[in-house]
Amino acid sequence: MACVRGIVRPWAGARPACAARPPPSLARPLSASVPALHGHVHTPKAGEEVHITFVTKEGERVEIEAAEGDNLLDLAQANDLDMEGACGGSCACSTCHVVVESDHYDAMEEPDDDENDMLDLAFGLTETSRLGCQVRVSRALDGLVVSLPQMTRNLQASDFAKR
Known part of the structure; x- marks a missing residue:
């Protein structure tokens, strides 16, 4: 298996050296490897909603x-x-x-x-x-x-x- 742009793909024939062991962050689905830009919702202060x-x-x-x-x-x-x-x-x-x-x-x-x-x-x-x-x-x-x-x-x- 190799990782190309965050997608794990099988290689036909010999694997390139870079495909031997994809970095852990790239072996996960793209949505798991790319953190949300903002991540959570803040509670507005009274009067500042x-x-x-x-x-x-x-x-x-x-x-x-x-x-x-x-x-x-x-x-x-x-x-x-x-x-x-x-x-x-x-x-x-x-x-x-x-x-x-x-x-x-x-x-x-x-x-x-x-x-x-x-x-x-x-x-x-x-x-x-x-x-x-x-x-x-x-x-x-x-x-x-x-x-x-x-x-x-x-x-x-x-x-x-x-x-």
């Missing part, structure tokens, strides 16, 4: 009180909302895609090139699409409303296997 509303795939509105510095992926997962975050929040997939519905899109920092590249893979991309792992909560986002799309695209190594 930022109010975020998620609209689920079913149309249910879930209002959450967030602390500055949290990201939308961690908030959604901490509140049992259906947002996958397959890459662990490392901006390497589009499974935490959200659509900003409120007027807060312009108050957010511009998406960087990595985020834009991943957004190109998102299902149902809109002009106000963002990746939840990349949107950090700030006071300027108080009242933010985001919708979870009906579907996500989770491209896995098995999707590219020869058939």
Whole structure:
């Protein structure tokens, strides 16, 4: 077995020297080897809450009180909302895609090139699409409303296997 870009693959014939023993961090699934960028949700101090509303795939509105510095992926997962975050929040997939519905899109920092590249893979991309792992909560986002799309695209190594 050898590890290529975090995916363990069998080698046909002789194994290259580098494949003899992959580093332990690469022998695990990608989501386990890449730590979440932010990792957990903070408890907001009284009077310092930022109010975020998620609209689920079913149309249910879930209002959450967030602390500055949290990201939308961690908030959604901490509140049992259906947002996958397959890459662990490392901006390497589009499974935490959200659509900003409120007027807060312009108050957010511009998406960087990595985020834009991943957004190109998102299902149902809109002009106000963002990746939840990349949107950090700030006071300027108080009242933010985001919708979870009906579907996500989770491209896995098995999707590219020869058939």
